[in-house]
Amino acid sequence: MAACRVLLVDQGLSRSREWGPVLETKGHGLTRVAGLPEVTELARESYDLVVVHAPSAGEALSPFLVALAGEEEAPDVVVVMDTPDAARAVAWMKCGARDCLMAPVTSEQIGLLADGRAAASASGRGRVAGKTQIVTCNPRMEALLSMLDRVADSSASVLITGESGTGKELIARYVHGKSSRSKGPFVAVNCAALPESLMESELFGHEKGAFTGAIGRKAGKFELAEGGTLLLDEITEMPVTLQAKLLRAIQEKEVDRLGGTAPVSVNVRVVATTNRDLKEAIETREFREDLYFRLNVIPVKIPPLRERKEDIEALARHFMARFSALDGRIVKNLTEDAVGRLQNYPFAGNVRELENLIHRAVLLADGETIGAEALWFEEGEMPLPTPATQAEISHDFKGAPLREVERIVIFDTLEQTGGNRTHAAKILGISVRTLRNKLNEYRADGSEIP
Known part of the structure; x- marks a missing residue:
């Protein structure tokens, strides 16, 4: 496993003096600085994992997170809090923090965080774009990511297809992170979750008085994504009556707010996803063919996990490190039997199912190792005793x-x-x-x- 370069920003974080020896035994390195002003360039260029003690950072923390999140090779940033504050933790994660932990953070936890970052970098030829990390050693996925690297900086629409749980939104975020729009917003809209009566207003906005309850002007998702990327998740769930208006917005680069008197120009890159067969939806007239061709400028089909078995172990180890750190466990090994059982499982839910499975296994593991007995695949299936x-x-x-x-x-x-x-x-x-x-x-x- 490659070494992880860890940067600690603090002024006396409890138990952090114990970290150095543990990280050193794992082959990682640790550097300490007192505050954020001296850190931004250093962190961007020289470190893989930055741990920030929130009280030491003060009001500069959010701008620091935003600045790093827009960088192509940004390090992971973990914020350590002295007192629980869910609202601030959520705000920091929206700014780009990978996670927020409560002090004290043990040397075992920081070791697992470093292992996880190093494993992600070393697993096959995984990729990182901003805060988006894709772990893969599958040739098809590598070819797909290489293609996206070449086209990410264009304005062309992207259509991502694949089964549920394959990581379509992750790929959309990767495209955004690799583009010059990465400093702009990434706005996601789940078309399946929006009622038809609200979808037009949510996408295109409305003026005051446009309909009952419209008490003021509201910007739609297109306007909110200005200068960035708009993800239309489950695009096939959009009503056909609204698809024509979406087509016009993409073609003309302008939107018409409900109740508006003039179009509003927008500069947005559209990425759409679906787990359905689009050609079948076109034949049944559930999806407009002209919209399909407008979206399908850059087609991306993500293979299911069962067709890239070489990714299963790498992903399992990645999730193991993440959830060990998240839940305060010391779980760092997978037995050969466990790996074999994972690779022989069909994973109908793809990467999402594997992620949930490993989270359960971390909690059920006996000691530091996940064995086959800790893998609980089906509802109602009891984990085997070790x-x-x-x-x-x-x-x-x-x-x-x-x-x-x-x-x-x-x-x-x-x-x-x-x-x-x-x-x-x-x-x-x-x-x-x-x-x-x-x-x-x-x-x-x-x-x-x-």
Whole structure:
């Protein structure tokens, strides 16, 4: 694994003095500076991971994050907070921070963060564009990314197709990050999530009084993306009646607000995605053929994960490092059996399914290693007990009815997540409603709920 160059910006962050020796044993390097003014050029040119103590940065933190986020080879930036503040954490992540952690950050956590960044850089010939990181060693994906590198700086529309979970939005962000528009906004619109009655106003804006409830002028997504990139996610879900207006906006580079008296010029690069067969949608008249040709200037078809098996291990290790750091775990190895089981699984949900699977495995792993027994693929499938713990728990499971085994696994997962039911349901592969119903059954039986 390549070395990760870590830069720490702080004035006495708790436990950070322990980081150096741990990073050094892993082959990484650590440099310390006191404040942000001296950092921007240094961080941009010389470091892979920048850890910023929020109180040491002060009001300069947000501008610093924005400045770095627009750079093609920007380092990952992790902000460390002394006190919980969800609103500020969200704001910093919108400015470009990769993550926000609560102090104290242990040497194990910083080691995993460094490992994760180094693994992403070393996995095959993965790419980074701004804050967008794509891990791949698949020849088809490499060829696709090389093509995008050549065309990213043009104004041509891009049409990205592929199955759900293959990373279509990630590719859209990669295109944005590689273009000269990277310093401009990236605005994403989920066409499937917008009601038809609101979609036109959301895209093109409206004037005061244009319809009941229009109490003032509102800029649409095209205007909000001025100078940047507009992602139209699930474009095939857009009503045919609105597609003509979208076609005109792309061709003429101007939009007509609802209730407006004159068109508004826009300078926007449009990227569209879909998981549907567009030619079939054209034949059934659900999608305009002229809009298809306007969007399909640069066609990008992302292969499913089952067709690029060489990416599975690299991605698994990437997610393992990320979620280990996120959840405060020390999980850094995958057994050969685990890798084999991953590579033989079809992954109908593609990279998104693999990501969720590894997140569960990090939480279920016995010690520092993810074995095959920690891989829980299907809803209702119990993770296998590890050899080290099988004797220990056999008195619980041996001869126990399935309902009791299920109760133990659910309670253990709730304990791991600190009682967070949403997180626990995600790990268990069930809905929050199903989890709630199970807990109500156990409560009715007299069980004490974690």
